[in-house]
Amino acid sequence: MAFTSAATAPGLVHEDQVAAAIDLVRTYGSGEGAVAALRGVSASFTRGQFTAIMGPSGSGKSTLLHCLAGLDTVTSGRVLIGEVDLTRLSRTRLTKLRRDRLGFVFQSFNLLPMLTAEENIRLTGRLAGRRADPEWFGTLVDALGLRERLGHRPAEMSGGQQQRVAVARALLTRPEVLFADEPTGNLDSRSGAEVLGFLRTAVDAYRQTVIMVTHDPAAAAHADRVLFLADGHLVDELAAPTTEAVHAVMRRMEG
Numbered sequence: 181m182a183f184t185s186a187a188t189a190p191g192l193v194h195e196d197q198v199a200a201a202i203d204l205v206r207t208y209g210s211g212e213g214a215v216a217a218l219r220g221v222s223a224s225f226t227r228g229q230f231t232a233i234m235g236p237s238g239s240g241k242s243t244l245l246h247c248l249a250g251l252d253t254v255t256s257g258r259v260l261i262g263e264v265d266l267t268r269l270s271r272t273r274l275t276k277l278r279r280d281r282l283g284f285v286f287q288s289f290n291l292l293p294m295l296t297a298e299e300n301i302r303l304t305g306r307l308a309g310r311r312a313d314p315e316w317f318g319t320l321v322d323a324l325g326l327r328e329r330l331g332h333r334p335a336e337m338s339g340g341q342q343q344r345v346a347v348a349r350a351l352l353t354r355p356e357v358l359f360a361d362e363p364t365g366n367l368d369s370r371s372g373a374e375v376l377g378f379l380r381t382a383v384d385a386y387r388q389t390v391i392m393v394t395h396d397p398a399a400a401a402h403a404d405r406v407l408f409l410a411d412g413h414l415v416d417e418l419a420a421p422t423t424e425a426v427h428a429v430m431r432r433m434e435g
């Protein structure tokens with residue numbers, strides 16, 4: 181592996197752990213106007229597990245996801261992807277690690293408008309200089325119901341179809357972790373349920389690891405566990421969540 185030993189942390193890794201936050205602190209700004217978005221969050225993420233992150237608005241959900249995914253810097257603490265501590269990597273190595281080992285799905289799809297669905301799906305792999313496995317490409321396209329849409333540009337597709345293209349793009353490189361930030365936030369409930377159903381399949385059938393931020397208890401209920409943030413702290417965790425159980429924790433938190 182091309183990473184220096186200074187960026188590895190073998191003592192903090194357990195066998196099936198793919199990612200971890202260790203005492204993460206993220207403060208925006210300084211002095212009187214400083215905002216403490218994360219105040220010491222630790223969490224471990226296991227291979228083949230689907231985790232949802234919930235909490236009231238402003239509790240630090242997106243900040244946690246972005247720090248875990250190497251899209252934001254941390255004030256202190258560590259972020260492990262496998263054995264690599266992201267917080268110690270140079271910008272170039274971080275960019276390469278994100279491209280080679282992580283996948284991202286955002287609320288706003290983030291497809292390139294001039295490219296077809298197929299070109300969008302293949303884009304990340306091409307940037308990484310890798311030829312996509314044709315069988316895996318076919319599996320994703322069929323499982324996501326995109327076979328008939330491959331020649332369409334984003335403007336010619338519904339929101340749900342665009343998000344399914346974004347999911348295929350993120351999974352084509354078989355990332356170690358798929359990060360999803362409100363992936364159903366711009367979708368109607370039926371399209372949202374299709375995307376969530378596929379994320380569930382990606383975990384169950386293909387042993388992908390998914391970490392998703394959501395506001396929606398029904399979306400969180402697709403996960404294996406839910407982490408709850410409040411005011412920059414991890415305050416609760418729910419295994420095998422149901423929509424009702426997630427609602428109950430949120431109601432309690434919002435008091």
Ligand SMILES: Nc1ncnc2c1ncn2[C@@H]1O[C@H](COP(=O)(O)OP(=O)(O)OP(=O)(O)O)[C@@H](O)[C@H]1O
Pocket residue numbers: 208209215216217235236237238239240241242243244
């Ligand atoms: N770039 C930034 N600069 C300054 N403050 C920020 C920045 N990003 C986030 N914050 C602040 O950090 C806190 C946590 O924000 P974050 O977006 O992580 O919360 P969230 O739980 O994802 O919220 P929401 O559910 O509303 O999206 C908030 O008080 C927010 O205003």
